[in-house]
Amino acid sequence: MAGQPVNYSGQGFSLRGDKGRFVLPPAFRKAVAESSDDRILCLAKHDRWNCLTAFGLSRRDELANQIDREEERAIRLGQDFDRDLRAMQLYGFSELPFDASGRFVMPDHLAELGCMDQGVYFQGAGSFFTLWNPAELYRMGTGWEGAQAACRKLEAEAAAKGKKA
Template identity: 50%
Template structure:
């Protein structure tokens, strides 16, 4: 059994800066770097929500156990349509994205497209993943996202206030 992946909690906001870089907030990047000793954020498309997800390389070590569990549950409920390879493709299709000591990183053009990314990102740690949102897309979601939306508005306001102070 693989060890549990790092758990992420907290929020953050980043405007696209010079050289098209964003900044991963310290409260999310520090556990990521500490868990693996590397500054790598694995980024992929969320399987149900219109956002990206980020996680550390340590989470990849849990994928086979997760696939076994999903397959066992599918068999137990008589779901013969479970496609392990398709689920594997969803899990293992990610882009390792390096960040510097200050958390600055670039996203590939594919991730920009998949995440409908513009000039800002909102980060929200939700356990074993960090959701990475275009703030406009998050704010357009339904009431089930109300808590994330409130934090997003707060983080955006703080970033705008900081920008006006310059």
């Protein structure tokens, strides 16, 4: 399946667990594994939002075309476009292994860039998905109400489950 387009949808939540690991939700875990022919999560800072962006290895094949489209659009609109900077942003992702249960260790530099601490909210976004510190997501304005509501619900469920353990 690697090399074929993958669409990520849905939501999930993970508290930081033992050994500082987070757990990739099952729906995302399956899609990433299938798109990578392995269990490799690609993770980078989102270029506009205060969160991280994630995808499977198959998306690498789409990045050059994405840069071409963005450059053509900028030219059409008479805007500046720094192709080298955009390439660094898109190709600067880290490849993180995750186990069969979806557990992965987030590197410190990415945790810092994404303001990640104790909990991560996952939000599907088509060809990628985002990872949010709930506090950062709650600061987003109009248009984010659905994701914010889902995050609140999943965060409360995870906290209640954590107290029972």
